[in-house]
Amino acid sequence: MRGHTVLVACSIAWVACTGAAPEQAPAPAAVVDSVLPMEVALERFRSGLPEPERLESGASDMETLVRRVVDALVRNDTLVFERLAVNRAEFAWLYFPTTRVAQPPYELPPALAWFQMQQRSRRGVFRALAEFGGVPLQYRGYRCDPEPTVEGGNRIWIGCRVELARPGGEPAGVRIFGAVLERDGRFAILSYDNDF
Numbered sequence: 001m002r003g004h005t006v007l008v009a010c011s012i013a014w015v016a017c018t019g020a021a022p023e024q025a026p027a028p029a030a031v032v033d034s035v036l037p038m039e040v041a042l043e044r045f046r047s048g049l050p051e052p053e054r055l056e057s058g059a060s061d062m063e064t065l066v067r068r069v070v071d072a073l074v075r076n077d078t079l080v081f082e083r084l085a086v087n088r089a090e091f092a093w094l095y096f097p098t099t100r101v102a103q104p105p106y107e108l109p110p111a112l113a114w115f116q117m118q119q120r121s122r123r124g125v126f127r128a129l130a131e132f133g134g135v136p137l138q139y140r141g142y143r144c145d146p147e148p149t150v151e152g153g154n155r156i157w158i159g160c161r162v163e164l165a166r167p168g169g170e171p172a173g174v175r176i177f178g179a180v181l182e183r184d185g186r187f188a189i190l191s192y193d194n195d196f
Contacts, residue, residue, distance in 0.1 A: 038107055041109045041111070042092070045096075045109075045111050046092045046093065049088060050089055051089070052089050054186060055094065055183050055184070055188050056087075057084060057086055057090060057189075058084055058085075058086075058188025058189065060186060062144075062182075062187050065084060065180065065187045066142045066160075069084060069162075069189070070176075072084070073135075074135065075134075076134050085121065085189040085190070086181055091114055094154070094183060095181060095183075095190070096110050098151045098153070098154060099113075117190070117191055121189075121192040121193065124177070124178065124196070127196035128176050128196055130196070131196050135166060135167075137165065138166075138171070140163035140164065140171045141162075142160055142162045142163065143161055144159055144180070145158055148182065153183055154183050155182040155183070156180070156182075157180040157182060158179050162176050164176075174194075174195060175194050176192075176195075177189050177191065177193070177194060178190070178192065179193075
């Protein structure tokens with residue numbers, strides 16, 4: 001019985017700190033009407049969201065962004081992970097309209113695309129924290145694929161590996177996030193999907 005109480009307390013603490021249920025808890029299903037034309041689906045998804053002029057999330061350069069992600073890992077700071085990632089309004093207005101999955105033949109509804117991206121990111125953050133959370137990591141740099149994917153005004157950087165060393169260990173390249181969105185000189189995490 002004591003173990004059950006501890007598990008419940010941990011789950012409540014996780015939800016309070018991150019706003020998300022732990023990975024073991026079933027996620028609510030996304031309600032998506034795939035029959036709607038893309039214009040209507042996007043209008044509904046944007047309803048109530050302010051239209052940002054630029055990325056406010058993330059950082060002004062890739063180096064700063066990556067260092068902040070590593071620092072968030074070291075400090076177990078889930079709120080920083082959230083601030084470094086593309087938010088719903090940025091996704092709706094700046095990213096989604098020109099992404100490949102919004103175009104034929106895919107035409108994935110924006111609500112479903114957002115839901116899937118959030119689920120992968122939550123799982124990625126949870127696993128990265130389980131692997132590295134609280135460890136005094138030494139940051140040695142990063143590298144991504146040489147050329148980004150260009151979608152409209154967006155540049156998507158993938159294949160990024162961060163060189164990290166545990167105390168007394170050798171540095172190793174680790175994929176701790178899946179993709180970075182660059183737009184108008186700002187960089188934000190598009191997905192925390194990772195190797196863990």
